[in-house]
Amino acid sequence: GPAAEPLLEIRDLSVVFDGFRALDGVDLTVAKGELRFLIGPNGAGKTTLVDVITGLTRPATGSVRFAGAELVGRREHEIVRMGVGRTFQTSVVFEELTVVENLDLAASFRRPLWSLLRRRKGVSDAVARALEVTGLTDLADSAAGTLSHGQRQWLEIGMLIAQEPRLLLLDEPVAGMSKEERARTGELLTRIAEEHTVIVIEHDMDFLRRHASVVTVLHEGKVLMEGSVDQVRNDPKVREVYLGR
């Protein structure tokens, strides 16, 4: 097919905290529709990179181009509106609300204010799709507080999808999941990547082996290497800093 056009193009990105370089000249290109994995030992700069993309942290140097627009210098809410969504390690689910109500609430963050005043019948297309993709349709009317750990993680991903982002940034989506839940999450990510571009921070090598296409390895604020799971796993530099622990 035609060469995939880049959705995200990061160039020479550096972040300095009190003289410490958390990111040091990072270049990263992610194509539209890609499912990209980001790994690296603790302190490598993974979260800082996501924080820069989403406007939480301002870089000392460099650029982040998203669908041709520069993100550096924009506010967080503006970046969300442009179609960048992320999960946080702290839960954003309202336990008293049902699954569909949580999805609807999430979707409303990207709707114009007037649409909240209009009475809506049924669920929006975005919410219906989020239910379907996450496999939570049968639990639509269950209180979120009754969900299992895995179902709750899927709901959080669903809440992002309901906002119809072009780029999703997911932080350790299989943390704490059972083997079955991991497998299902892998399928879910593959499905999401059919319509969105996804960057996943994930440490679980077994999960990567099954689901990753391209892996970017960060180490001490730099891109150590980029390649297939096998290339990354067999690379002596990577083994030394990451796998050889």
Ligand code: ADP
């Ligand atoms: P990772 O997500 O790969 O574990 P982080 O991006 O969280 O790594 O952190 C990269 C480095 O930057 C770490 O050494 C961390 O201590 C440091 N760091 C992150 N955020 C801040 C901050 N707000 N102030 C100072 N240092 C920070």
